[in-house]
Amino acid sequence: MSLRARISTPEEHGSRGEDGHLVASYRAKLLEEIDLAEMSSLAAAERRARLERVLGHIISREGPVLSTVERSQLIRRVVDEALGLGILEPLLEDASITEIMVNGPDAIFVERGGRVEQLPLRFVSADQLMQTIERIVSTVNRRVDESNPMVDARLPSGERVNVIIPPLSLTGPILTIRRFPRSFTLQELISFGSLDEQMVYLLAGLVQAKFNIIVSGATGTGKTTLLNALSGLIPSHERIITIEDSAELQLQQSHVVRLESRPPNVEGKGQVSIRDLVRNSLRMRPDRIVVGEVRGGESLDMLQAMSTGHDGSLATVHANSAEDALTRLQTLASMSDVEVPFVALHDQINSAVDVLVQLTRFADGARRITEIALLDSHGGDPYRLATVARFDARPMTPDGRVYGTFQYFPLPRRTADRLYMASQPVPQAFGVAHSADQLATREAR
Ligand SMILES: Nc1ncnc2c1ncn2[C@@H]1O[C@H](COP(=O)(O)OP(=O)(O)OP(=O)(O)O)[C@@H](O)[C@H]1O
Ligand SMILES: [Mg+2]
Structure with missing residues (x-):
């Protein structure tokens, strides 16, 4: 399979396989060179820009030869994962989305303009989804595990988050994120x-x-x-x-x-x-x-x-x-x-x-x-x-x-x-x- 296909098709986004390894290995390299905690004082956009710049250097230094499109897609995915919420990151940035519903690793739905649609995205595994969930709830000092399988939290940016995991959920970890509602006159x-x-x-x-x-x-x-x-x-x-x-x-x-x-x-x-x-x-x-x-x-x-x-x-x-x-x-x-x-x-x-x-x-x-x-x-x-x-x-x-x-x-x-x-x-x-x-x-x- 060509590298382009491996990085770019939406169906492949977040799937298992070679591209997953590519993303994981660049993510590890990026985190070796940069201290995320040190960047926590930066605004989100600037933090992202900085990570993208550093990663660009790493790829030029030791990466495979990529077209401009492949390169920017790889950068985007690695930075998304490094910043924490992986494939959810672009969804959180999309202002037209009012609700994100993750029903286990293979089913991601969003609500836009009052209508619910399924997206062609999935997490690599239930484990990866769990890691993302843990990252979300730990930012607000909460914990989710078998003894505490339901959590309500609010992200610093205002989004309301609900998590419910197995054995209460029968289809894997479930994550529901409600965007902070904008007010209307x-x-x-x-x-x-x-x-x-x-x-x-x-x-x-x-x-x-x-x-x-x-x-x-x-x-x-x-x-x-x-x-x-x-x-x-x-x-x-x-x-x-x-x-x-x-x-x-x-x-x-x-x-x-x-x-x-x-x-x-x-x-x-x-x-x-x-x-x-x-x-x-x-x-x-x-x-x-x-x-x-x-x-x-x-x-x-x-x-x-x-x-x-x-x-x-x-x-x-x-x-x-x-x-x-x-x-x-x-x-x-x-x-x-x-x-x-x-x-x-x-x-x-x-x-x-x-x-x-x-x-x-x-x-x-x-x-x-x-x-x-x-x-x-x-x-x-x-x-x-x-x-x-x-x-x-x-x-x-x-x-x-x-x-x-x-x-x-x-x-x-x-x-x-x-x-x-x-x-x-x-x-x-x-x-x-x-x-x-x-x-x-x-x-x-
Ligand atoms: N009149 C409206 N027209 C279009 N969209 C709306 C309207 N009112 C609310 N919304 C949107 O619908 C979503 C839910 O709105 P809101 O949070 O006010 O509902 P709610 O009834 O308080 O929900 P909950 O029961 O979860 O508290 C938000 O994304 C909001 O922007
Ligand atoms: Mg309400």
Whole structure:
């Protein structure tokens, strides 16, 4: 086989055989001549440029005769491996990729523009994949092995990493890397068709009038992205405390305190939970509390905070519908160590939650607000949800796209009054219901 074929075909990239040895031997030579640790102060681009230069010299000095293309491909592969993440390196650099999913050494998938595709790449072996994984988790002081086979970590550059290895995984080590999501403005979200201008007017009024808002959706539906954009509507004189598992929010206001929870260390000590942070934040004189994702007993503390003077708080929860979100908050709150009777929790939610914003990811990858609902019930009454905006999807087109329209419904009187008292207009598209039968309501338990 020609050297060109050995180095350049994508199918061969990372495969076993002669080219693998070539890469490995140059990698060893490169590491003999350069101390990677010494270069850790350099910016990534410069570190790469330097390694490429040194390797170029080594190849000219003792390597085979290569064409320009072969030479640059060899350099690229050796440097990729030396820098640590091997074949993942170019994927991490590719800004159009939002998620990298490695399902064992032979199957690498990426998500681009909401669509998932398999790449013609593979690791040489499960061992090589494991080494890459170990390198990733060790940079953040975590360990992965049989006694600790599941690890969540965040790279210094912000990417979120999850690792799960055999025997829990049946198809070899599994690595999932979520790119640090870039933030989008509400204008950008409008241009994607995720919501429209009328809905932004309404949401802006609700945020400024300090309604408590829960953003709900399944995994990857854009909850954090929307939470970030909505948080941007909070007036800049307010003191905002953000609480997250892995800090993703990028608020632009000047008075923001960012808190991040901490997993236990290798000895299982030192954990600080979202719940601890929510409790602590109440002693920090917040005007607003923004909780990245409610997924445990902190639900109770957050609901209590929301109904006792910390109005205008924002949070996301993992749920498939507005009513699911309420049930989920209730279930999570009941997981807390404080025992609160079911009826009291129900009451708590009725007084704490004002608005539910439901997100959905469609088959074509688009993320949209599929409902904005107001919680219009009190005390121990069953939850009554008043839909004020809804996305009506049309059947999928032959090329797999989903189109539809946003519908608006009148606001409950109580909501309109609260907006009025905060000098926020009721956007015309919605209007105000004059009687209960004009509302698009439904009950939930
Ligand atoms: N409205 C949108 N239109 C297009 N892409 C979006 C939209 N919202 C989010 N995304 C992209 O979708 C991906 C997931 O977004 P995000 O992290 O906000 O979702 P999430 O629901 O918070 O996910 P998780 O459940 O994992 O926390 C990111 O790459 C983000 O940039
Ligand atoms: Mg999120």
